[in-house]
Amino acid sequence: MPAVVAAALLLTALPILNGSCARPKHEVSASPVTTAKGVTGPSSTIVIGRAPSPGAMTSIQVPILAYHFVDLAPVQGRWGRRLTILPATFEGEMNYLLNAGYRTITLDQAYQALTGLVKLPAKPVIITFDDGGLDNYTVAFPILLAKKLTATFFIPTGYVGRKGHMTWEQLASMSKAGMRIESHTVHEVDLRALDSTRLSDELTMSRADIQQHLGVKVRFLAYPGGKYDSGVIAAARASGYLACVTVTPGTALSLDNVYAWPRLSVTPWETVAGFEKALP
Numbered sequence: 001m002p003a004v005v006a007a008a009l010l011l012t013a014l015p016i017l018n019g020s021c022a023r024p025k026h027e028v029s030a031s032p033v034t035t036a037k038g039v040t041g042p043s044s045t046i047v048i049g050r051a052p053s054p055g056a057m058t059s060i061q062v063p064i065l066a067y068h069f070v071d072l073a074p075v076q077g078r079w080g081r082r083l084t085i086l087p088a089t090f091e092g093e094m095n096y097l098l099n100a101g102y103r104t105i106t107l108d109q110a111y112q113a114l115t116g117l118v119k120l121p122a123k124p125v126i127i128t129f130d131d132g133g134l135d136n137y138t139v140a141f142p143i144l145l146a147k148k149l150t151a152t153f154f155i156p157t158g159y160v161g162r163k164g165h166m167t168w169e170q171l172a173s174m175s176k177a178g179m180r181i182e183s184h185t186v187h188e189v190d191l192r193a194l195d196s197t198r199l200s201d202e203l204t205m206s207r208a209d210i211q212q213h214l215g216v217k218v219r220f221l222a223y224p225g226g227k228y229d230s231g232v233i234a235a236a237r238a239s240g241y242l243a244c245v246t247v248t249p250g251t252a253l254s255l256d257n258v259y260a261w262p263r264l265s266v267t268p269w270e271t272v273a274g275f276e277k278a279l280p
């Protein structure tokens with residue numbers, strides 16, 4: 001279970017979010033933009049709703065919501081109570097997103113917006129789930145489907161099919177319905193503590209497992225517990241991940257922080273009203 005979750009309440013992100021409210025909204029150039037040095041492609045500068053200026057941030061504001069479990073009773077384990085949201089609360093939050101004009105996008109789309117390949121909707125949001133709990137399939141998935149929302153599920157592949165976790169068949173049906181299945185390593189351990197061989201195994205075997213079972217490309221990783229360091233980033237890059245997400249609160253995504261994209265952890269004690277305030 002993540003160890004840094006309690007620190008990452010939505011409310012703690014409020015100062016950051018308030019600061020971002022004054023920014024122009026999410027307008028991303030539809031084609032690669034030429035930088036001052038004349039370079040185009042993935043490292044190009046993307047201009048967000050304003051004319052280029054020296055030192056402009058290559059950044060988009062996209063809240064990535066981090067959920068774990070949605071169920072009537074907290075899942076078992078040390079972090080269950082802190083990470084389990086009531087189905088009615090989750091449904092209320094999804095209704096708020098829709099009523100407020102948010103549109104779910106995928107991590108791929110966010111990445112492609114930064115490289116100038118796609119244009120994002122006016123109010124993009126990315127919904128993510130960590131840990132592969134069975135409730136993700138039995139409770140959250142039907143709610144998402146009914147509301148035509150897309151979400152990304154970060155799966156620790158070593159736990160697939162075990163008690164309280166989703167099976168490959170369930171993950172396959174979610175994938176076919178448009179949900180994204182990405183990596184949360186194999187054993188969901190603190191990656192900073194591993195030697196280079198084990199670190200590489202955790203990162204590559206989870207990708208390979210998902211790709212083999214579901215026939216989808218795996219390009220994104222959620223660090224277990226949100227924990228990483230420069231060695232973990234280097235290994236994630238070497239293992240072929242395009243971007244990685246943390247539990248550091250924030251909404252600014254860029255190619256500069258592509259191996260440490262922030263997320264907003266949604267906690268069970270968050271009210272829908274608080275949820276509304278925390279979003280940009």
Ligand SMILES: [Zn+2]
Nearest residue numbers: 002130131225
């Ligand atoms: Zn986790």
